[in-house]
Amino acid sequence: MEKKIITISREFGSGGRTVGHMIADRLGIPFYDKELVDQIAVESGFAPKFVEEHGEHSPGNSLFSYAFAPQGVPGVMNGLSTADFLWNIQCSVILQLAEQGPCVIVGRNADYILKDRPDALHVYVYADMAFRADRIVRRYGESDKSPEARLQEKDKRRRVNYQHYTGRTWGQAQNYDICLDTSDLGIRQCADIVCGIVENSKKPRDPSQD
Amino acid sequence: MEKKIITISREFGSGGRTVGHMIADRLGIPFYDKELVDQIAVESGFAPKFVEEHGEHSPGNSLFSYAFAPQGVPGVMNGLSTADFLWNIQCSVILQLAEQGPCVIVGRNADYILKDRPDALHVYVYADMAFRADRIVRRYGESDKSPEARLQEKDKRRRVNYQHYTGRTWGQAQNYDICLDTSDLGIRQCADIVCGIVENSKKPRDPSQD
Numbered sequence: 001m002e003k004k005i006i007t008i009s010r011e012f013g014s015g016g017r018t019v020g021h022m023i024a025d026r027l028g029i030p031f032y033d034k035e036l037v038d039q040i041a042v043e044s045g046f047a048p049k050f051v052e053e054h055g056e057h058s059p060g061n062s063l064f065s066y067a068f069a070p071q072g073v074p075g076v077m078n079g080l081s082t083a084d085f086l087w088n089i090q091c092s093v094i095l096q097l098a099e100q101g102p103c104v105i106v107g108r109n110a111d112y113i114l115k116d117r118p119d120a121l122h123v124y125v126y127a128d129m130a131f132r133a134d135r136i137v138r139r140y141g142e143s144d145k146s147p148e149a150r151l152q153e154k155d156k157r158r159r160v161n162y163q164h165y166t167g168r169t170w171g172q173a174q175n176y177d178i179c180l181d182t183s184d185l186g187i188r189q190c191a192d193i194v195c196g197i198v199e200n201s202k203k204p205r206d207p208s209q210d
Numbered sequence: 211m212e213k214k215i216i217t218i219s220r221e222f223g224s225g226g227r228t229v230g231h232m233i234a235d236r237l238g239i240p241f242y243d244k245e246l247v248d249q250i251a252v253e254s255g256f257a258p259k260f261v262e263e264h265g266e267h268s269p270g271n272s273l274f275s276y277a278f279a280p281q282g283v284p285g286v287m288n289g290l291s292t293a294d295f296l297w298n299i300q301c302s303v304i305l306q307l308a309e310q311g312p313c314v315i316v317g318r319n320a321d322y323i324l325k326d327r328p329d330a331l332h333v334y335v336y337a338d339m340a341f342r343a344d345r346i347v348r349r350y351g352e353s354d355k356s357p358e359a360r361l362q363e364k365d366k367r368r369r370v371n372y373q374h375y376t377g378r379t380w381g382q383a384q385n386y387d388i389c390l391d392t393s394d395l396g397i398r399q400c401a402d403i404v405c406g407i408v409e410n411s412k413k414p415r416d417p418s419q420d
Contacts, residue, residue, distance in 0.1 A: 121394075124383055173334055173381050179389035184331075185407060186415055193403055197395060205396055 003121040003201040004102040006194065007110040009176065012154040013132030013139075013147075015187045016125030017106050019180075022191035024104040027198060032097055033106040036090075039097075044089045051086065087165055111175060112166040121201070123194055124179040126171065131183035213331040213411040214312040216404065217320040219386065222364040223342030223349075223357075225397045226335030227316050229390075232401035234314040237408060242307055243316040246300075249307075254299045261296065297375055321385060322376040331411075333404055334389040336381065341393035 006023055010016020017033060024031035034052075041048040080088070094113045097103060098120070105114075111122040127135075133147035143150065159170040173179050178197070180190040216233055220226020227243060234241035244262075251258040290298070304323045307313060308330070315324075321332040337345075343357035353360065369380040383389050388407070390400040 124389075126384055169382075171383050172379075173383045173386075173389035174336055174391075176383075176389070177391045177394040179334075179383035179386070181384075181387045184387040188416075189407070189410060193406070196403070196406075197399070200399060206398075 001118045001201065003119060003198050005098045005114060005117060005120040006104045006198065007114055007120060007122050008104065008106045008125060009109075009111050009123070010107065010125040011127060011132065011151075011171075012158070013136040013151055014125050014127040015135060015182045015190075018187055019123075019125050019182065019190045019194070020104045020106045022188070023194050023198075026191065026195050027102070027104075029102040029104060031104045031106075036093065036097070036105065036108060039093050040086065040089050043093060044086060046086070054082065054086065083161075109162055109165055112162075112168065121178075121194070121197060122176040124171065124173070124176040125190065126179065126181055127183035128181070211328045211411065213329060213408050215308045215324060215327060215330040216314045216408065217324055217330060217332050218314065218316045218335060219319075219321050219333070220317065220335040221337060221342065221361075221381075222368070223346040223361055224335050224337040225345060225392045225400075228397055229333075229335050229392065229400045229404070230314045230316045232398070233404050233408075236401065236405050237312070237314075239312040239314060241314045241316075246303065246307070246315065246318060249303050250296065250299050253303060254296060256296070264292065264296065293371075319372055319375055322372075322378065331388075331404070331407060332386040334381065334383070334386040335400060336389065336391055337393035338391070 006020070008016050008020040008023075010019075020033070021031055034048075037048050037052045040046075041051045044051065090108055091113050094105060094108060094110050097105065098114055098117060111124075114120045115122075129148060129151065132151055136147050136150060145153075162168065162170040168175050178194070180193065182190055185193075216230070218226050218230040218233075220229075230243070231241055244258075247258050247262045250256075251261045254261065300318055301323050304315060304318060304320050307315065308324055308327060321334075324330045325332075339358060339361065342361055346360060347357050355363075372378065372380040378385050388404070390403065392400055395403075
């Protein structure tokens with residue numbers, strides 16, 4: 001079946017976002033990353049920065065559970081925690097985007113949200129610690145914490161969020177159609193491999209080769 | 211760095227062995243699967259069938275721990291359990307094979323045993339339950355147990371063995387350079403992707419693209 005929707009789940013600093021961007025450019029289809037955050041912000045009433053910072057956080061983080069309901073929309077959260085409220089909107093936005101046509105969606109557990117679409121190709125992008133540490137320093141600069149500590153913190157948040165909302169283990173190969181280590185394969189080659197799969201998916205498959 | 215050694219870790223029934231065979235044929239390099247079992251058998255004094263059946267088993271299986279020391283080689287196991295004794299020989303055989311030159315090695319935790327070789331490409335091959343169930347029935351026939359039960363039993367054994375000897379989680383993407391779902395991508399395409407990576411590894415890598 002032709003693959004039209006590509007979801008990219010990625011370790012922070014692995015270059016997964018860049019891989020996704022290259023694929024979208026190459027295939028001439030929309031790329032949703034920040035755009036997704038903006039749309040969730042519009043539909044939820046939260047500020048984009050808040051959605052970006054909290055949408056992939058641990059749902060059990062008591063500092064923000066129930067704390068910051070959007071102004072002017074009383075009762076809109078229906079008793080849900082902020083995280084659950086954002087999750088519901090995130091699901092609905094991602095399902096709608098996939099309905100609109102071919103696209104690349106980065107992050108936000110889109111692999112799980114679109115798991116029942118046979119035209120979706122689910123990609124997981126990761127890299128070794130040294131590669132990721134180098135990239136985040138080049139991209140976001142130094143901070144008080146070591147790059148390794150920043151990566152571990154982010155990994156933990158994504159892992160807990162993913163486990164909570166999907167019941168799956170973050171980084172388990174079986175959740176995806178293909179998993180790619182950018183530190184070993186290089187970012188461009190990872191994009192090439194995914195584009196090749198999308199191109200091949202347009203041809204009929206020969207079942208005798210399975 | 212040029213990739214010369216390809217290790218294939220695979221879920222039972224996923225077609226990982228076939229992927230490995232195609233790669234070895236295409237690249238014109240040796241393929242070690244049964245051949246590996248035979249060599250471990252020679253070096254251990256156990257029968258090939260015993261090595262095949264027990265080499266990837268749970269090390270805590272009391273039915274065979276210490277039970278069947280090879281005849282005529284008293285004291286050779288040095289107080290090790292049968293599983294630990296086989297593991298030591300397996301490590302030594304796999305390290306030697308990799309030293310001899312380019313090859314494809316299927317199973318036997320070779321990804322972990324060769325983790326420190328930068329010229330090794332570690333591949334994990336998996337597939338969904340329906341694809342695997344269909345393959346094992348076509349390949350090995352029916353049995354009293356359902357194909358799903360046979361797969362779950364085999365998965366569990368490999369998972370426990372891998373965890374025990376490597377300290378890693380079976381199927382965790384980060385253990386491998388690339389992970390491929392044959393039920394989604396097709397067996398031939400998985401072999402094509404790996405051969406492409408090996409070919410590309412011969413060219414110098416452009417670090418500006420990372």
